[in-house]
Amino acid sequence: MIDGKIGVCVVGAGRAGMIHAVNFLKNVPGAALAAVADPVEETARASARELGIETYYLSHKQALENSDIDAYVVVSPTKFHVDIVKEIAAEKKHILCEKPMAMNVDECEEMIQAAEENHIKLQIGFMRRFDESFCHAKSVIEAGEIGDVVMVRSNTRGPSIPRPWMYDIKKSNGPLAEVNSHDIDTMRWFTGSEFKSLYAIGGNYRCPDAKAEFPDFYDNVVMTASFESGAQGMLDGAQGVGYAYDAKVEILGTKGCIYLGNLKGDNTLICHSDTRTGTYPLVESWRGLFKDAYRREDQAFIECILNDTEPKVTGLDGKMAVKVVNAGNISIMEKRIVEL
Amino acid sequence: MIDGKIGVCVVGAGRAGMIHAVNFLKNVPGAALAAVADPVEETARASARELGIETYYLSHKQALENSDIDAYVVVSPTKFHVDIVKEIAAEKKHILCEKPMAMNVDECEEMIQAAEENHIKLQIGFMRRFDESFCHAKSVIEAGEIGDVVMVRSNTRGPSIPRPWMYDIKKSNGPLAEVNSHDIDTMRWFTGSEFKSLYAIGGNYRCPDAKAEFPDFYDNVVMTASFESGAQGMLDGAQGVGYAYDAKVEILGTKGCIYLGNLKGDNTLICHSDTRTGTYPLVESWRGLFKDAYRREDQAFIECILNDTEPKVTGLDGKMAVKVVNAGNISIMEKRIVEL
Amino acid sequence: MIDGKIGVCVVGAGRAGMIHAVNFLKNVPGAALAAVADPVEETARASARELGIETYYLSHKQALENSDIDAYVVVSPTKFHVDIVKEIAAEKKHILCEKPMAMNVDECEEMIQAAEENHIKLQIGFMRRFDESFCHAKSVIEAGEIGDVVMVRSNTRGPSIPRPWMYDIKKSNGPLAEVNSHDIDTMRWFTGSEFKSLYAIGGNYRCPDAKAEFPDFYDNVVMTASFESGAQGMLDGAQGVGYAYDAKVEILGTKGCIYLGNLKGDNTLICHSDTRTGTYPLVESWRGLFKDAYRREDQAFIECILNDTEPKVTGLDGKMAVKVVNAGNISIMEKRIVEL
Amino acid sequence: MIDGKIGVCVVGAGRAGMIHAVNFLKNVPGAALAAVADPVEETARASARELGIETYYLSHKQALENSDIDAYVVVSPTKFHVDIVKEIAAEKKHILCEKPMAMNVDECEEMIQAAEENHIKLQIGFMRRFDESFCHAKSVIEAGEIGDVVMVRSNTRGPSIPRPWMYDIKKSNGPLAEVNSHDIDTMRWFTGSEFKSLYAIGGNYRCPDAKAEFPDFYDNVVMTASFESGAQGMLDGAQGVGYAYDAKVEILGTKGCIYLGNLKGDNTLICHSDTRTGTYPLVESWRGLFKDAYRREDQAFIECILNDTEPKVTGLDGKMAVKVVNAGNISIMEKRIVEL
The missing domain is CATH 3.40.50.720 (NAD(P)-binding Rossmann-like Domain)
Incomplete structure (x- = not known):
């Protein structure tokens, strides 16, 4: 003390x-x-x-x-x-x-x-479990406002190019671990349930220098999942997208739907007379978006x-996310559905 | 027949x-x-x-x-x-x-x-009285959802440069007539009341060729008004803004506020990795916006x-708008508050 | 004639x-x-x-x-x-x-x-291939503005509860056919490529009366796919969601991202003083959204x-969408990845 | 130290x-x-x-x-x-x-x-001069992106009912001082110019208990102004609106327009199946909005x-805002245009 x-x-x-x-x-x-x-x-x-x-x-x-x-x-x-x-x-x-x-x-x-x-x-x-919007969504779900949770769709796309230490998926666990751990936890939290089975596809679209030595490396991933509760899940993740730190969630329930996410970097909209377009800055980083x-x-x-x-957020929450990351990487590498 | x-x-x-x-x-x-x-x-x-x-x-x-x-x-x-x-x-x-x-x-x-x-x-x-959003707003007001109307703020800014026949305000009645007649009618409709007094300011910002011969010409106007009901009004109008056909209304009531207006030309948002900005097209014309x-x-x-x-929309509605246009032009030219 | x-x-x-x-x-x-x-x-x-x-x-x-x-x-x-x-x-x-x-x-x-x-x-x-926003997106892709297409994510969720004739998937081909044909075609169009393999999960969340007789019926579906070009795809579909006709697309490229979709039913935002919330109407039907x-x-x-x-849009486009619908239904029923 | x-x-x-x-x-x-x-x-x-x-x-x-x-x-x-x-x-x-x-x-x-x-x-x-969006707008103006400033429209509407000490305008200077000082400073900053003349209208719409003793009290105000540069200004202010802390600015230039402001209290949009509406929370206070x-x-x-x-922000900036507040109050009480 x-x-x-x-x-x-x-x-x-x-x-x-x-x-x-x-x-x-x-x-x-x-x-x-x-x-x-x-x-x-x-x-x-x-x-x-x-x-x-x-x-x-x-x-x-x-x-x-x-x-x-x-x-x-x-x-x-x-x-x-x-x-x-x-x-x-x-x-x-x-x-x-x-x-x-x-x-x-x-x-x-x-x-x-x-x-x-x-x-x-x-x-x-x-930390997303402590974000104002995410907490608001959780309380709306718990109050029954959107009925039973049918499907959670969550994505995180990071602007920065992966660093070389991430190329070896066996050592880094890849973007599913580094980027999408949050989505996995969010899906568990909002469904109130555990992943039952999943299928994921990965690909390397932005890191040509990694291809020869690390053919398993992926910088983009999509995944579908079934939950124990019967709910469905969708996830996508990316590194190196450049345009923004793009993190969004949709929670579809039997009585409604919740949208979470913010792309706007600040609240300045600039309208240009020459092109007749409106332009706003995009969120640059998780550090700003999730500071609070x-x-x-x-x-x-x-x-x-x-x-x-x-x-x-307990050790069990941490463990279950790791379990899903590993299952996702197996699914990508072995091109098969994985039961958890 | x-x-x-x-x-x-x-x-x-x-x-x-x-x-x-x-x-x-x-x-x-x-x-x-x-x-x-x-x-x-x-x-x-x-x-x-x-x-x-x-x-x-x-x-x-x-x-x-x-x-x-x-x-x-x-x-x-x-x-x-x-x-x-x-x-x-x-x-x-x-x-x-x-x-x-x-x-x-x-x-x-x-x-x-x-x-x-x-x-x-x-x-x-x-025709705005037949627009889906404007009708929705009117019905919300009439249902008492926003309480009594305190203030209506309305603007119309057109993209196109005025044509020379508009330069002589005595003959054209200016942008207040050509562009803002709609705002004037909207303010009457949403307050359910008549203009009691007004004050307007005009200026020519985009038509330098008109300045020598038509010193009274204005392509931008702001106006405040009092209504018989006690409500307040604000209006702004412009010709030649280029960036969009920008028409918006806010109706402030004692129990809430209604926002009307749409800047987006279509629903395509393009996010650019090089500039980390999001861009969308703006509304180009009243013809598309008010087609229905x-x-x-x-x-x-x-x-x-x-x-x-x-x-x-009756002849009386037409007459009251003309009355306000004329009062506005007098206010601009004589630089004084005009009672109606 | x-x-x-x-x-x-x-x-x-x-x-x-x-x-x-x-x-x-x-x-x-x-x-x-x-x-x-x-x-x-x-x-x-x-x-x-x-x-x-x-x-x-x-x-x-x-x-x-x-x-x-x-x-x-x-x-x-x-x-x-x-x-x-x-x-x-x-x-x-x-x-x-x-x-x-x-x-x-x-x-x-x-x-x-x-x-x-x-x-x-x-x-x-x-008809989405003729929608202004979708055409705008296609031209942006073709101009190379977002680089190579990495991933297309598309969803259509319809407000109406399925009618009983849809319950027998063998006869109706299910929501993948009735609702998501559009998403399938959109994904082919924007990737400029064909589906190579897919995996889909279906579930019945809103039609309890169908469960006994039609255990294969699903009113919600999620799907991931690989394309011949190497691109990735995600799709989700639903019938009976009630809240809106919710149709959106995201096209992630190596240089940017395009967002398509519109949830707003009209442009009236109502702000309520008692709840400090803003409310707008949602899109009710594909008939209004895709009228043009x-x-x-x-x-x-x-x-x-x-x-x-x-x-x-040719017969080949129609055939390829049907092929994907059928493959998706097999994937759902046999709980396996399907190669096309 | x-x-x-x-x-x-x-x-x-x-x-x-x-x-x-x-x-x-x-x-x-x-x-x-x-x-x-x-x-x-x-x-x-x-x-x-x-x-x-x-x-x-x-x-x-x-x-x-x-x-x-x-x-x-x-x-x-x-x-x-x-x-x-x-x-x-x-x-x-x-x-x-x-x-x-x-x-x-x-x-x-x-x-x-x-x-x-x-x-x-x-x-x-x-403090708005230190807000990220406001600073962004200022730099866009200074870079010439929207050309010359034609018009600045700024509003601040506060959710809270005025406290009785504000009722005596002679002692409190009213909402123009307490709420709209920020708008006045913003208009000076973005036009890069001083108020030349103004006209304001005030009214009491939400504080019936103040009416008998303080007939001059206003809780809602609209104002138009001319600037030394030739630019036009519009301002509206309110206390007790309830629905939000609603602060917005539009800066119309000869080459474009900037929109500033944020109504969303957080980024949770809830879509309701029973009413087919989308609802989001509104900004509750300046303390959250301008914390940074x-x-x-x-x-x-x-x-x-x-x-x-x-x-x-210097003493001169403070003085000029006070000058405008006082001129505005004179305009309201004497129902006349005030030259500065």
């Missing part, structure tokens, strides 16, 4: 890590940012300086020696999640682990078990520690 | 005239297009050929000799309306007269009197003849 | 049939509506009366005896298309055949062969006869 | 005051929130507790004894601004003064003089102190 507040260390000082760090620095009552950790010393030092804090570490292990730190946000590359989470849990510190939770279901289960055995909170970083959702996510994490309540 | 249908002659074969002609040719049950009349013989002949009819005249006077014609649509230049309407009324034929009704209130009163004395229908061409309204207007005209009912 | 115009007979006087009939009566230069045919005499007579024409028949066979008729619009139930089209073709009359073209690929091929052997025009009724597209479709049909050119 | 940062005291702990206080606490690099001051001790204490700071004062005079404080944000009722600002300036502390700057032009000039004589920064709180603008405004204030640059 730091002055009666939950001391927080962010492990991994990349873009998403810095969003969390800034939140715990300023925007989360009851929390204090104690440190950042990053294996690249220059990154760790620069991010601490940028945040105006003094303490940085080169690993979560170093941080664990600081007894002021009560909680960790794990924003490292996915493949390191399982070890980092288990080691932090063993020291009985709370954890907010970014999505994807891990590389496979076994890892997720080890992480869940470690959290349970050590009686710590383990929250998974599906990240803040509420971080606040909820601290509140579940302070009030000793269940996190709103 | 032609085969038991109301025979119609369109007087004035310009763009608006042809819209009416095509409607009476095809889209108005109970009516048959008998002829077109236009003083320019080549125009009259070409429009008849385009419509696939045989009969054309060089004036309404010629047409009046044809006893098959029961009704006239007057789409001539405004300054000729008073004489044409009186002469047609004297022959006891029904009249749909395009807006603006006439050049001044005296003319309007002569026209109304001629219609009354000869027991004919005189309908004025405010013209059709319903023409149908209503025939129905009021067949059923011997009052036209939905 | 009738007065030098192509004489047209509409076979099947239901809702879609009457749209065509009204067009040929009024809106298609070079064409004249000669007759309607419908096996139910009362329907045939009433529709002729409504159209203001004198001639009606109880079958296309009766009509074929009328040498004034040069062209037929076939809007009968799908299962009758093959025989009707072959019999009309044998008499060397031109045909606009509504979608779905037929029940299966064999029927389509018989129809195409009949048209070829008799040198007649055979156009298939995918039907008109242009009918005009194009007459033009291809007059100019002796290839129809814009 | 506090740890090398600009120490800030917020004077007036109401809703707007707390927005600034939270910003200086967390969101403004180079600044530290030192204290809040409010004449109501309970308010002062509670706000300090809510902010997690220890120091609060009952007046700016008390605060001026604290040498750690370098800058003040004045969010007191408008009538106190002149004295507070002069007293703070006399102590050579920097000032961010909320809008409206003061009750009349004389007061504004005293404040400007006090700032100049004491060489302090005086920034006025027109307040943050950037506060950051800019600190930056102009640190870099010794001119504030982006």
Whole structure:
């Protein structure tokens, strides 16, 4: 604790890590940012300086020696999640682990078990569950306003070209993991049900340099799914689309339909006399679109520690998304329907 | 009558005239297009050929000799309306007269009197009263859904540069007459009240060639008004804006607000990766935007003849709009508030 | 020919049939509506009366005896298309055949062969290809503005509950045929390619009375597909959604994305002070949404006869859509990926 | 200074005051929130507790004894601004003064003089100049994209019923001051010019309890204006509209038009099958809509102190807006055009 507040260390000082760090620095009552950790010393030092804090570490292990730190946000590359989470849990510190939770279901289960055995909170970083629009939609569904959920259609298309470390799907789990984990979680949340079977198709349309060495790499994916509840699901994902960070959901129910999503980058519409067209800027990044959702996510994490309540997004949620990612990748590679 | 249908002659074969002609040719049950009349013989002949009819005249006077014609649509230049309407009324034929009704209130009163004395229908061409959205708004107001009307704000901005015959405001009555007659009528209709006082400002921003000879010419106008009901009004008008035919209304009530208007030319949104912008085409013309309204207007005209009912838009409506146009032009020229 | 115009007979006087009939009566230069045919005499007579024409028949066979008729619009139930089209073709009359073209690929091929052997025009009724927005999108794609097409996502959800004759999928081909034929054609058109493989899932969510007798019936369907070009496709369809006629398309390219679709029934937005919400009416029917597209479709049909050119939508287009419908139904029933 | 940062005291702990206080606490690099001051001790204490700071004062005079404080944000009722600002300036502390700057032009000039004589920064709180959309629009104008500015139309309608202290226009300056100061500043900014003459109409539509005692009170206002540049202006304002915080601007230029504004409270559209309508929530408050603008405004204030640059919004801007407010109120009360 730091002055009666939950001391927080962010492990991994990349873009998403810095969003969390800034939140715990300023925007989360009851929390204090104690440190950042990053294996690249220059990154760790620069991010601490940028945040105006003094303490940085080169690993979560170093941080664990600081007894002021009560909680960790794990924003490292996915493949390191399982070890980092288990080691932090063993020291009985709370954890907010970014999505994807891990590389496979076994890892997720080890992480869940470690959290349970050590009686710590383990929250998974599906921040869309804290977005105002998504929460509004969920409450509309729960109030029965659209009847039973028949179908959820969700897409996320990111503007940036994939980085080469994503090319090896076996190591990165691909866009389904990096981009569409959110859609998978959203579909589970809005149907209130689990994926039962799925079929996915992937293709590489924008990364010609990856084709020779990584023929399995895909930067665009479409998927259909059946849910245990009987509902249907559709998902599409893309990296490198350029035009926008395009994230939308439609929830079709027996009594109506909900549309979620925003393409407009700001509210300036420019009408041009020469072309008789109207033009508006598009959403550039998830960082702007979900800024408030990240803040509420971080606040909820601290509140579940302070009030000793269940996190709103649990290890089970993280595990089920990983399960679907892996099934989707199998479906793409083996060109077959996969039962879950 | 032609085969038991109301025979119609369109007087004035310009763009608006042809819209009416095509409607009476095809889209108005109970009516048959008998002829077109236009003083320019080549125009009259070409429009008849385009419509696939045989009969054309060089004036309404010629047409009046044809006893098959029961009704006239007057789409001539405004300054000729008073004489044409009186002469047609004297022959006891029904009249749909395009807006603006006439050049001044005296003319309007002569026209109304001629219609009354000869027991004919005189309908004025405010076709927005037949538009689906405008009718929807009117019914919402009448149902009390937005409470009492506090303020109506209406604008029409046309894409096309004014033609030189409009430069002399004394002869053309300017954009207030040519463009904003519709807004004036809309404001009267939605407030259910008459203009009590107004103040308008005009300026010439896009027609530099008119400035020397016609210093009073304006191509942009803003106006505020008080209504007898106590409601407030705002209007703006423009010619030559280029970007679109931009017609919108907001009706603020004590319990809510109605927005009317559509800028989108079609429903194609194109998102560009290079500029991260979304672009859509804008409405190009009133002809497309109000096509269905013209059709319903023409149908209503025939129905009021067949059923011997009052036209939905009367000579009084035409006169009150002319009164406001003239008051607005006085306000602009004399730079003062005008009481009506 | 009738007065030098192509004489047209509409076979099947239901809702879609009457749209065509009204067009040929009024809106298609070079064409004249000669007759309607419908096996139910009362329907045939009433529709002729409504159209203001004198001639009606109880079958296309009766009509074929009328040498004034040069062209037929076939809007009968799908299962009758093959025989009707072959019999009309044998008499060397031109045909606009509504979608779905037929029940299966064999029927389509018989129809195409009949048209070829008799040198007649055979156009298939995918009217979206004549919609302003869809044409705009196609021209944007062809101009290379969005680069190569990566993925087309298309959905059509109809407001009305399916009628009992649709319950037997073997006889009706289900919503894929009745609702999503349009999406299938759109996907072929925008990708410029053929379906290579697909996987579809169907379910019955709104028609409980059909479940016992017709366990295969579905009123909601999702589908993913691979195209020969390498592009990906997604489709969803529904009957009985109630809230709107909801038809949208997204075309993702390597340089941008196109959004098509319109949910707004008119342009009236009502803002309510008590609930702080804004409400607008939704599109009620394909009849309003695609009214102009039907008109242009009918005009194009007459033009291809007059100019002796290839129809814009050919028998091949009709056949390929039927092939995909059948493959989709097999996929749903056999729960497997289907190669085409 | 506090740890090398600009120490800030917020004077007036109401809703707007707390927005600034939270910003200086967390969101403004180079600044530290030192204290809040409010004449109501309970308010002062509670706000300090809510902010997690220890120091609060009952007046700016008390605060001026604290040498750690370098800058003040004045969010007191408008009538106190002149004295507070002069007293703070006399102590050579920097000032961010909320809008409206003061009750009349004389007061504004005293404040400007006090700032100049004491060489302090005086920034006025027109936060819309820091809003992303507004800044985008300004840069589009400056780039010449819409040509010369012909007309600016701006409206602000607030959802909340006016509080009784606003009823006496002589004391409150009315909605023109409280609500439309922003529109007035926006119109000056986007035209790059000063108001030359104006005409305004006011009315009381929603506050019947004010009518007897305060016949001059208005809760709805419309205004037209001429600018020195020749441009035209339109403004409307309202209090108590209920449905939304409705703030929009249109900037008509000779080459195009810019639309600013956002009515949607979040991005959830709910489509209802029973009514065939789509419904979305509306913007509830300026606090949400302009949250980021307040943050950037506060950051800019600190930056102009640190870099010794001119504030982006100066005392002159504040004065000119007050001048227009007063002219508008005269116009309403004396029912005449007012020259400035």
